[in-house]
Amino acid sequence: MTISAAASFTTSDKSFTRSYETHKIRKGRGTSKTFYPIVFNDIMGLEEGTDCGICAEDIKLAMMGHVKEGYTFNHQTSLTERDPGYNPTPTPDDRVHVLVCVLSANSAEITDSVLQKMKEVREMARDLGIPQMVVVTNIDGACAETEKDLKNVYKSKYLKKKMTDFSSAVGIPMNCIFPVKNYYEETDLDNVIDTLILSALKHVIDFGDDFIEKM
Ligand SMILES: Nc1nc2c(ncn2[C@@H]2O[C@H](COP(=O)(O)OP(=O)(O)OP(=O)(O)O)[C@@H](O)[C@H]2O)c(=O)[nH]1
Ligand SMILES: [Mg+2]
Structure with missing residues (x-):
């Protein structure tokens, strides 16, 4: 912590x-x-x-x-x-090796102005060859099933829809979108919370590594 x-x-x-x-x-x-x-x-x-x-x-x-x-x-x-x-x-160390967009599963619809900026940023990253991914936070509060048991994350229809909607709105493939719950009230570590965060982090590192190889 x-x-x-x-x-x-x-x-x-x-x-x-x-x-x-x-x-x-x-x-x-x-x-x-x-x-x-x-x-x-x-x-x-x-x-x-x-x-x-x-x-x-x-x-x-x-x-x-x-x-x-x-x-x-x-x-x-x-x-x-x-x-x-x-x-x-x-x-080369000052440059960015992976672009990670953080989105809350709990927030209302993304406004058009934010979507427009995201599109611009994605195009710039594409031109620079920088890999892109999305981390969806707040999955605990967004869906009753994941609030009850975080292990239900990939069974939640609500989260799936949130992720597919976002994927099609900005054009990021589903396998680059990672749901996580951040620690916010817990005082001790939890394996399920860690599993999701570490899975996202592992992909951040792998994508970044791919970029560095090409640099
Ligand atoms: N329940 C829950 N709360 C979260 C989660 N992630 C963040 N929070 C809480 O949400 C609040 C906002 O988090 P921030 O890290 O300030 O969010 P941010 O996106 O950096 O916000 P800005 O700096 O204003 O752009 C904090 O009180 C966090 O503890 C989550 O996965 N679940
Ligand atoms: Mg912040």
Whole structure:
């Protein structure tokens, strides 16, 4: 259990994550502290609000490695070469190796403006050759059967529909969409929760690995 990426605890539709931040997974402690060779970069969400809604162009710049750690996204304008948050000379490590879209199974219909941005981002990733996948979160609260027993995840008609609808709306194949439940109230680890998260993570790593091989 770790509390690395700050998550917001309100149910408002406002975006909580504002800046570009790298999250690492620690291995060992003290002098034997190292990190696993995979990192996650979190960005502001796509949904538009009074002061949120990342520009699709910023996601493209991030994928190319041009966004510096700690850069605070501006929902009105995208990053430019003149900005101190712009990295003009990205290394292969600064580049993105897999694009993961996180979607809540609990949310209402995805708005047209978000779908449009997703389409743009997908096309940019395709042009850059970056593999794409989707993680569907909140599967516990979205369906009574999975709430009762998480093992029912692949039996849930509701989740299946949510995933097929999303697959056809944005054109991501079903075998690139992974349902997970995140830890949020539990204080101890649980094998079923871990199985889903680790299955998604295994695919993230495999897809990323395929991309690195081609780089
Ligand atoms: N029940 C349940 N709650 C979840 C799950 N995933 C996340 N949450 C909760 O949902 C809330 C929002 O999570 P965040 O990580 O802030 O979501 P986010 O998509 O990063 O939101 P922004 O940063 O605003 O774009 C937090 O209170 C989480 O604990 C899940 O799978 N199940
Ligand atoms: Mg966030």
